[in-house]
Amino acid sequence: xxxxxxxxxxxxxxxxxxxxxxxxxxxTVRTGQLICTLHLQPSPASQTYTVRLAYRHxxxxxxxxxxxxxxxxxGAAALPHVYAGDELCLYYPxxxxxxxxxxxxxxxxxxxWLLHYELWLVTGTWSGGGETHLSPRAGxxxxxxxxPPRTRDPxxxxxxxxxxxxxxxxxxxxxxxxxxxx
Amino acid sequence: MxxxxxxxxxxxxxxxxTLDISPHLQRLAIEHYEEVGTxxxxxxxxxxxxxxxxxxxxxxxxxxxxxxxxYDIDLVCRLPIAKxxxxxxxxxxxxxxxxxxxxxxxxxxxATDGPKTCDSQRRCWTLSYPDHGFHLDVLPTIPNTEYPxxxxxxxxxxxREWQHSNPIGYANWFRARSDELQRLLADAALKRNINxxxxxxxxxxxTLQRVVQILKWHCMLRFAEDPDNRPPSILITTxxxxxxxxxxxxxxxxxxxxxxxxxxxxxxxxxxxxPNPAHEEENFADxxxxxxxxxxxxxxxxxxxxxxxxxxxxxxGRGLHxxxxxxxxxxxxxxxxxxxxxxxxxxxxxxxxxxxxMGTAGLTxxxxxxxxxxxxxxxxxxxxxx
Numbered sequence: 007x008x009x010x011x012x013x014x015x016x017x018x019x020x021x022x023x024x025x026x027x028x029x030x031x032x033x034t035v036r037t038g039q040l041i042c043t044l045h046l047q048p049s050p051a052s053q054t055y056t057v058r059l060a061y062r063h064x065x066x067x068x069x070x071x072x073x074x075x076x077x078x079x080x081g082a083a084a085l086p087h088v089y090a091g092d093e094l095c096l097y098y099p100x101x102x103x104x105x106x107x108x109x110x111x112x113x114x115x116x117x118x119w120l121l122h123y124e125l126w127l128v129t130g131t132w133s134g135g136g137e138t139h140l141s142p143r144a145g146x147x148x149x150x151x152x153x154p155p156r157t158r159d160p161x162x163x164x165x166x167x168x169x170x171x172x173x174x175x176x177x178x179x180x181x182x183x184x185x186x187x188x
Numbered sequence: 189m190x191x192x193x194x195x196x197x198x199x200x201x202x203x204x205x206t207l208d209i210s211p212h213l214q215r216l217a218i219e220h221y222e223e224v225g226t227x228x229x230x231x232x233x234x235x236x237x238x239x240x241x242x243x244x245x246x247x248x249x250x251x252x253x254x255x256x257x258x259y260d261i262d263l264v265c266r267l268p269i270a271k272x273x274x275x276x277x278x279x280x281x282x283x284x285x286x287x288x289x290x291x292x293x294x295x296x297x298x299a300t301d302g303p304k305t306c307d308s309q310r311r312c313w314t315l316s317y318p319d320h321g322f323h324l325d326v327l328p329t330i331p332n333t334e335y336p337x338x339x340x341x342x343x344x345x346x347x348r349e350w351q352h353s354n355p356i357g358y359a360n361w362f363r364a365r366s367d368e369l370q371r372l373l374a375d376a377a378l379k380r381n382i383n384x385x386x387x388x389x390x391x392x393x394x395t396l397q398r399v400v401q402i403l404k405w406h407c408m409l410r411f412a413e414d415p416d417n418r419p420p421s422i423l424i425t426t427x428x429x430x431x432x433x434x435x436x437x438x439x440x441x442x443x444x445x446x447x448x449x450x451x452x453x454x455x456x457x458x459x460x461x462x463p464n465p466a467h468e469e470e471n472f473a474d475x476x477x478x479x480x481x482x483x484x485x486x487x488x489x490x491x492x493x494x495x496x497x498x499x500x501x502x503x504x505g506r507g508l509h510x511x512x513x514x515x516x517x518x519x520x521x522x523x524x525x526x527x528x529x530x531x532x533x534x535x536x537x538x539x540x541x542x543x544x545x546m547g548t549a550g551l552t553x554x555x556x557x558x559x560x561x562x563x564x565x566x567x568x569x570x571x572x573x574x
Contacts, residue, residue, distance in 0.1 A: 027546055048550045050192040053507045087565040098564040114546035114560040118539060121551060122565075124508035125532040129525060133532025135540075136565025 014063050014104035023109035024059075038062055043072075044113065048121035055120050059112065063104055067112045069094040076123065079130045086132045087119065094119050098137055190552055192504040197438035199511070202527030203519060204401045205393075207251040209244075209259050209322075214390065217244070217261050217322050220301070224290060224315070224324070228265065232286045235268035238326070240390070241355030243421060246362055247390040248400040253408055253520070259322040262312075264355055266340060269330045276343035276350060280308070283328035287313050310345045329353070335467065357466030359389060362396075365429040368436060369394035396432050399442045400425050406493045406518060417485035423462060423472045427452055430465070443497050446490060493518070539563075 017040040021033045024042055033042030040061045047054040053074060061067040070093050076085055087095045096102075096115040122134035209217075225238030242262035243249045251257050265283050274282075287306045294302025303315035303324070315324040332339035338356035363369055370384075372392045377384040389397075403424050411418030431448030435441035454461040459477050464470035476483035496518040503511050508528065516524045535551065538544040544560040545552050551560065 028548060046550070047505065049195055049508065050190070050504055050550065051195045051506070051508050051511045052550065053505060095566040096563065098566045101563050110546075110559075111561055111563070114544075114551065115563055117546060117551050118535070118544070118560060119565065121508075121535060122532060125528055127507070127509035128512045128528045129532070131529070132565070133529065133536055134565050135536050 015107060017061070017063070020061070020108050023107050024113060027109045027113060044116070046117045046120055048117040052121060052124055057116055059108065061108065066102070067108060069096065069112060069116050077127065079127050081130065086126060087136055192501055193437055193439045196500050199515065199527050199531065200402055201398055201438050202530050203515070203523040204398060204405055206523040206526045207401070207405060207520070209249045209251070213259065213321060216320055217324070220317065221261065221263055221324055227290050227293070228286055231289065232267070237266045239264050241327070244390060245355060245359050245388070246425065247392055247397045248404065248425060250401050250405045250408060253412055256318070257321065260325060261322055262325045263327065264329050264340060265326045266329050266331065271330060271341060271350065274330065279328045279330060280343045283326065284308060284313050287315065287326060311342060339467065352467050352470055354466040358464065361465040362429050363389060365432055366394050366396040367434060369396055395436050395438055395441050396429060398438050399432060399445050400428050402442055403428055403493065406496070407489055409520065410489050410492060414485070417482050419486045419489060420472065426462060426465065426472055439497070446494050
């Protein structure tokens with residue numbers, strides 16, 4: 007198994023932080039993998055989506071919607087901002103790393119994706135902004151894993167600290183979570 | 189957006205906003221009628237005065253669903269003449285000749301911004317500005333000395349008696365129905381360091397004004413093919429403002445106004461009666477007594493819009509696309525779609541500004557929860573079409 011970056015957030019802590027935001031989420035940490043089922047309703051008008059989040063240190067968090075089935079805007083051939091297998095593309099390579107809290111990044115980004123998805127069904131235009139995949143010549147194959155950075159620069163470290171501050175706002179600092187560990 | 193009602197308020201507000209008269213067009217219309225007013229005062233005689241009335245004055249204008257979509261701007265032209273000294277026909281003619289003289293004067297100057305035509309209607313003269321997308325309906329009037337200072341008498345080609353009206357009194361009553369409207373006017377006055385009385389209602393959009401716009405909008409579409417039975421805007425405006433109880437959530441305010449307005453339709457000795465709040469003798473529901481089918485049409489419309497609002501709130505949790513589809517069935521699809529687009533753009537800007545948060549009920553800008561960190565959706569083309 008690839009070595010874990012020293013500042014990577016422990017998977018159980020990741021799960022506890024997710025539960026602090028979404029008390030109805032269910033998850034397990036087994037053999038170095040976090041698997042979590044979330045129920046996300048991005049707005050009161052929106053559907054409640056069941057989302058599977060699978061994550062291993064050193065790999066990108068994989069987010070898929072397991073229900074209700076995602077549909078297409080009339081005239082569209084594919085969903086916007088997804089990898090192969092309709093795995094959601096939530097961030098630009100480098101915007102996420104193992105030192106960040108999923109609960110403060112990937113989880114709300116997923117909710118946001120779902121909101122823009124419903125609006126895309128209405129308008130046919132993606133209102134959430136974003137970048138399209140680089141061409142294969144640029145080194146990243148469509149559907150391939152954008153590699154998370156193995157080393158953390160000062161900016162990334164700062165982002166990690168910000169995540170902690172944001173989580174602290176609802177009482178889920180890493181210290182507090184330690185007490186909650188089952 | 190914490191509740192379905194707030195969400196629907198935001199989406200309806202965004203949709204009706206697209207039917208609002210634009211500030212540019214509003215300024216242009218004001219410039220034009222002020223020029224007419226100045227010219228009439230200089231050439232018609234001392235004391236001729238022009239001022240706006242109706243939805244333009246109240247700030248409840250809705251773009252008509254006619255092919256041209258021209259805004260109606262209703263103006264009062266008040267001449268300081270006693271009722272005994274002039275007949276209705278003379279008054280109509282005198283104002284008409286001056287407006288025609290104004291039109292000629294503009295043409296003589298080779299001005300391109302003058303009205304294209306000046307036509308007589310049943311109660312008013314219409315100056316058309318087809319290039320600008322509006323027309324001015326100028327209503328010839330004289331003071332009604334029995335109802336000073338704002339009561340007026342107007343002409344009607346089909347009626348022998350002078351008709352009573354009081355648009356300024358009505359606007360004052362309308363303003364008094366909403367504390368929020370008064371507060372917004374006071375804020376605007378303070379900001380510009382002028383008197384509250386000098387801030388016109390049409391510059392403000394309070395919840396009450398939006399409620400009226402939504403009701404008028406739905407009514408306009410509902411009666412697109414049946415204009416004779418369409419309830420008059422003044423009747424809807426009056427009933428909505430009477431029933432309005434100060435709610436600031438648009439959706440809730442609209443529902444409550446609809447439910448409450450039934451109380452304000454009076455039965456006076458077997459005659460339907462909705463008094464003009466600024467002139468009790470005038471009955472806005474008078475036509476219902478003459479044409480019972482119009483009474484029926486009003487309540488059918490009332491039932492329809494109530495059903496739409498009930499449907500919308502019951503679609504909670506069914507998806508924004510489902511809400512949009514239901515809303516588009518009853519309101520103009522273009523305006524509804526535009527509102528949903530704007531919502532998406534706003535969510536994006538909120539996230540970029542760090543104002544979007546994650547709550548247990550979804551994304552929000554109000555509750556405390558983790559701020560949604562800015563990021564960039566990545567992936568295949570955002571508009572993948574086959």
